[in-house]
Every structure is written in C-alpha cells, then in structure tokens.
Amino acid sequence: MRDTIFGKMYPEGWLIHPEGKLLLLFQKDTGSLERMPTGYMDKWSASPSGTPQSFIDRRSVPAAEAVSIWIQLTEDGWRKIDKQFGEAA
Numbered sequence: 001m002r003d004t005i006f007g008k009m010y011p012e013g014w015l016i017h018p019e020g021k022l023l024l025l026f027q028k029d030t031g032s033l034e035r036m037p038t039g040y041m042d043k044w045s046a047s048p049s050g051t052p053q054s055f056i057d058r059r060s061v062p063a064a065e066a067v068s069i070w071i072q073l074t075e076d077g078w079r080k081i082d083k084q085f086g087e088a089a
Helices: 004-006 063-075
Strands: 013-016 022-028 038-046 054-061 079-081
Touching: 004 054, 022 054, 022 063, 038 063, 054 063
Parallel strands: none
Antiparallel strands: 013 022, 013 079, 022 038, 038 054
C-alpha cells in the first residue's frame, strides 16, 4: 500500500532552510516511468532575501525517498516557499 501511495505523488516546489542559507527545489521528472516515478532535488545557496543565488548540486531521487526527505525537512524547520523562481531557477 505504501509504495502505491508514494508512487502516485512527488513533492514539488521550494523549501528554505530555517536559517535561510540554503534552498532545495523538488521537481518531478516527467519522463520517468509511472510505476517508478523519480524526480530531482536541486540544492541552491540562498541570497539574504531568500532567493536562489548559486547552484550547488542536483540529485535524482525516487518518489518515496523524496516524500520522506520533504517530510523530514519540514519537521526539522524547513519552510515551503510559495513564490516560484522559474522552471529551473
């Protein structure tokens, strides 16, 4: 059941570190297989105003892992940012 639930969703959007120093962008890979969805987690340094400043790295992440990471980060104080900074920042 758990794999079925995670297989149907992928977190998308920006999270900002509690101290505002890092940003993470979660993006679903639209070309991944529906039965094994994956996406990308991009790490950015953040400017003092909370916008992406410089790209650090990108990880390919399976959907179940991305959901777990998103939940853990938000429990640790990371906040979702409603403003989007473009498709690829």
